[in-house]
Amino acid sequence: MTTGDAPDSSIATEPTVEPTQTIRVTDLSQEERTNLLATCLQERGWPVELDEKDPSAIDVPDLPIEQELIFLDDVRTCMEENGLQIAEPTRQDVVGGDHALVELKSCLAGLGYEVPDPPSLDAYLDAYPSGDAGGWHPYALLEWGQLTQQEQDLIQEECPQP
DSSP states (O other): TTOOOOOTTTTTTTTOOOOOOOOOOOSSSSHHHHHHHHHHHHTOOOOEEEEEEEETTTTTOOHHHHHHHHHHHHHHHHHTTOOOOOOOOHHHHHHHHHHHHHHHHHHHHHHTOOHHHOHHHHHHHHGGGTTTTGGOOOOHHHHHHSSHHHHHHHHHHHHHHO
16 A cells, blocks of 8 residues: 555455453452452552461561552442452341451450440341441541550460451
8 A cells, every 4th residue: 555545445454353251340259349449559659468377368477558549449440340349248248247246345355344235136137238247346436546566566466356
């Protein structure tokens, strides 16, 4: 073709792409989804790691407050780029969460820390959709500022957050 000539409409101008196998995100296990998210966040420079005890969780180091929103934006972006969605918890998941908090209260009591009684299961379930969880979490009710570092470490070791 010489300069000024129009392209021949019979010649394909788009490259031919062979079809590839597409993996649907719904076909992936929770661990595989978590790995995708962790890899994406690492590629964006965040020092996250897969949790050794729970392969469906990511360990995130403490972040300065000014970086938290940036991190959350990157999480959202990574989830969108990889077709990941946060699954809504089932009723069984929410009830399990309530039971775990009640067990945490018992553990703290075993170490000598008093925590007010939890709301009823019905109140917890009613409050859960608002993200409030009944306004009750044993860790939130401890007076961390009055505890020594050694006491805080012991609590976190003996009675880890669920």
